[in-house]
Amino acid sequence: MENSRFLRACRREAVDCTPVWMMRQAGRYLPEYRALRKKYSFWEMCKQPELAVEVTLQPLRRMEIDAAILFSDILVPLEGMGAGFEFIEGRGPVLDHPIRTAADIDKLSIIDAREVVPFVMEAIRMLRRELDGKVPLIGFSGAPFTLASYLVEGGGSRQYQHVKTLMYAEPELYHQLMVKITEVVISYLSAQIEAGAQVIQLFDSWVGCLNRADYYEYVYPYSRKIFQTLSTFKVPMIHFANQASTLLDMVRDAGGDIIGVDWRIDLDTAWKIIGDQQGIQGNLDPIILFAPISEIRNRVARILRQADGRPGHIFNLGHGILPTTPIDHAKAMIDAVHEFSAR
Amino acid sequence: MENSRFLRACRREAVDCTPVWMMRQAGRYLPEYRALRKKYSFWEMCKQPELAVEVTLQPLRRMEIDAAILFSDILVPLEGMGAGFEFIEGRGPVLDHPIRTAADIDKLSIIDAREVVPFVMEAIRMLRRELDGKVPLIGFSGAPFTLASYLVEGGGSRQYQHVKTLMYAEPELYHQLMVKITEVVISYLSAQIEAGAQVIQLFDSWVGCLNRADYYEYVYPYSRKIFQTLSTFKVPMIHFANQASTLLDMVRDAGGDIIGVDWRIDLDTAWKIIGDQQGIQGNLDPIILFAPISEIRNRVARILRQADGRPGHIFNLGHGILPTTPIDHAKAMIDAVHEFSAR
Numbered sequence: 001m002e003n004s005r006f007l008r009a010c011r012r013e014a015v016d017c018t019p020v021w022m023m024r025q026a027g028r029y030l031p032e033y034r035a036l037r038k039k040y041s042f043w044e045m046c047k048q049p050e051l052a053v054e055v056t057l058q059p060l061r062r063m064e065i066d067a068a069i070l071f072s073d074i075l076v077p078l079e080g081m082g083a084g085f086e087f088i089e090g091r092g093p094v095l096d097h098p099i100r101t102a103a104d105i106d107k108l109s110i111i112d113a114r115e116v117v118p119f120v121m122e123a124i125r126m127l128r129r130e131l132d133g134k135v136p137l138i139g140f141s142g143a144p145f146t147l148a149s150y151l152v153e154g155g156g157s158r159q160y161q162h163v164k165t166l167m168y169a170e171p172e173l174y175h176q177l178m179v180k181i182t183e184v185v186i187s188y189l190s191a192q193i194e195a196g197a198q199v200i201q202l203f204d205s206w207v208g209c210l211n212r213a214d215y216y217e218y219v220y221p222y223s224r225k226i227f228q229t230l231s232t233f234k235v236p237m238i239h240f241a242n243q244a245s246t247l248l249d250m251v252r253d254a255g256g257d258i259i260g261v262d263w264r265i266d267l268d269t270a271w272k273i274i275g276d277q278q279g280i281q282g283n284l285d286p287i288i289l290f291a292p293i294s295e296i297r298n299r300v301a302r303i304l305r306q307a308d309g310r311p312g313h314i315f316n317l318g319h320g321i322l323p324t325t326p327i328d329h330a331k332a333m334i335d336a337v338h339e340f341s342a343r
Numbered sequence: 344m345e346n347s348r349f350l351r352a353c354r355r356e357a358v359d360c361t362p363v364w365m366m367r368q369a370g371r372y373l374p375e376y377r378a379l380r381k382k383y384s385f386w387e388m389c390k391q392p393e394l395a396v397e398v399t400l401q402p403l404r405r406m407e408i409d410a411a412i413l414f415s416d417i418l419v420p421l422e423g424m425g426a427g428f429e430f431i432e433g434r435g436p437v438l439d440h441p442i443r444t445a446a447d448i449d450k451l452s453i454i455d456a457r458e459v460v461p462f463v464m465e466a467i468r469m470l471r472r473e474l475d476g477k478v479p480l481i482g483f484s485g486a487p488f489t490l491a492s493y494l495v496e497g498g499g500s501r502q503y504q505h506v507k508t509l510m511y512a513e514p515e516l517y518h519q520l521m522v523k524i525t526e527v528v529i530s531y532l533s534a535q536i537e538a539g540a541q542v543i544q545l546f547d548s549w550v551g552c553l554n555r556a557d558y559y560e561y562v563y564p565y566s567r568k569i570f571q572t573l574s575t576f577k578v579p580m581i582h583f584a585n586q587a588s589t590l591l592d593m594v595r596d597a598g599g600d601i602i603g604v605d606w607r608i609d610l611d612t613a614w615k616i617i618g619d620q621q622g623i624q625g626n627l628d629p630i631i632l633f634a635p636i637s638e639i640r641n642r643v644a645r646i647l648r649q650a651d652g653r654p655g656h657i658f659n660l661g662h663g664i665l666p667t668t669p670i671d672h673a674k675a676m677i678d679a680v681h682e683f684s685a686r
Contacts, residue, residue: 168634
């Protein structure tokens with residue numbers, strides 16, 4: 001297993017071909033996922049280990065994907081802290097009472113993830129048995145800023161007005177919130193690694209709304225603390241900051257063996273910024289998967305040319321696969337990565 | 344008027360202090376705007392010249408803003424083409440029948456803006472009389488890609504799935520649509536300039552969803568054609584591409600005397616990319632206006648330090664002012680720009 005092409009790429013070692021997976025690969029574009037979702041709520045699928053395991057394995061039965069990623073949601077640990085989101089059809093996750101005051105923040109618990117969300121660790125243990133060394137298992141968490149955004153906005157957002165107002169107008173409160181979330185993320189990812197996650201990914205999905213000075217002051221120290229603390233585990237860590245091309249040097253410095261990038265920056269330009277000491281993950285626009293397969297193959301080839309055979313590239317989409325993506329197009333992308341990158 | 348600090352800055356000449364305006368400065372954060380909006384629909388306010396004039400002038404009565412921008416909406420010319428959007432409270436503009444097929448595109452008319460949306464030109468003529476040389480008047484249009492996005496998505500979007508799918512899967516159709524829109528934008532902006540607009544701004548609000556190769560192939564030629572065609576008028580042109588830090592060199596080459604940038608890129612870094620031949624507009628995060636005034640002043644000072652007194656800087660927000668912004672905070676920002684940049 002340590003010799004799998006995925007883990008070798010994480011260590012920037014030579015590989016037989018470029019490993020590939022897709023963010024949200026366990027998800028709505030698969031009819032077998034949608035069939036299960038008819039019977040169970042989204043939260044049930046996250047919380048019942050048998051369901052999470054089944055959904056995690058679904059894409060691997062169809063395609064030659066080089067890693068499994070635990071089916072879960074980045075909001076899972078927040079519920080454990082005392083902030084339960086409801087998933088409302090067409091609106092996404094919604095928090096009844098957004099976290100905006102000192103009293104709100106005081107009420108949030110710092111959890112021991114092993115005790116509060118044990119179902120996640122159980123799913124990981126079951127998955128390791130099911131996968132039986134076939135491909136490595138990725139665990140994950142939202143990054144502190146992204147989780148803080150969900151808590152303060154009370155759901156998804158376009159402007160991030162409330163979390164940024166907290167940051168700009170009441171920085172001490174903002175820092176208190178980030179300190180708590182950071183502790184929880186460390187507990188949550190440590191527990192996942194101890195349960196058997198062989199790689200972890202930190203998703204900073206919303207950090208692209210910030211300017212550089214604010215990223216450095218208000219986000220960087222917390223993400224960095226997570227990577228520094230978890231480095232004792234010696235598992236590869238992926239750091240994906242979405243829409244963060246202008247922050248990339250700081251994202252790199254915050255940590256991660258592999259830095260995930262979206263399609264807005266060319267992969268070769270991104271890798272120049274990232275430098276020689278870290279690998280890169282990315283970066284096909286998920287909407288390319290709606291193009292004809294011939295065009296998908298062209299686009300895969302272009303990204304592989306930019307990677308130029310340099311060790312430490314993990315192919316991925318630049319963001320999650322969309323629910324209406326044709327499965328054969330996703331499969332064509334996976335196959336093209338292997339075909340074009342075969343050494 | 345040609346000697347106003349705004350027009351001097353557009354020509355990169357020395358100024359007494361840095362000129363400043365705010366995107367969406369005529370808008371919902373003003374109670375006098377909201378009072379009018381109670382009596383008239385959004386479309387009525389765009390289409391009745393007296394109302395558009397009144398709303399355009401409102402912010403100038405409260406603050407020392409260095410330019411007026413016509414109150415209108417970037418969807419106005421699309422309605423003239425035969426794609427009428429409805430404004431639905433809480434959802435924004437919605438098109439009943441999104442433009443996605445050859446037949447849909449065929450049905451769109453190429454309009455002569457003077458004939459089809461004469462109310463815009465009438466508002467501009469009235470505004471020039473009302474402003475009486477006090478500050479210059481900015482006219483504007485959405486850029487072709489942004490307008491195409493609205494047409495193909497049928498409204499606002501997070502993923503731009505439909506317009507990008509058209510681009511990737513049916514590029515000829517996409518180009519047909521862009522050719523039509525580009526002609527309309529040229530007609531629309533020419534008519535605004537002839538009616539008296541002293542500066543024009545092209546808003547490419549949604550172009551940040553594209554990778555570099557696609558911007559170059561699918562957007563750049565159209566935006567460039569607009570700037571090249573309009574350059575015969577010799578009025579200053581501002582080119583604002585939102586969330587487009589990774590595209591900035593191509594946005595610069597597409598044209599514009601002044602390149603607008605958002606806050607995601609540092610102003611000094613952006614100006615290095617833009618180079619010596621064009622000015623810059625930006626780039627305060629509009630959410631900073633929710634911070635205490637002392638912090639707003641710090642942030643204004645930081646951007647002015649990055650601009651370093653170089654001629655050709657127009658201070659602005661990096662995106663439109665938000666509806667809940669405190670007016671005294673906006674005013675404090677305007678005043679701080681003048682105070683700190685006084686030569």
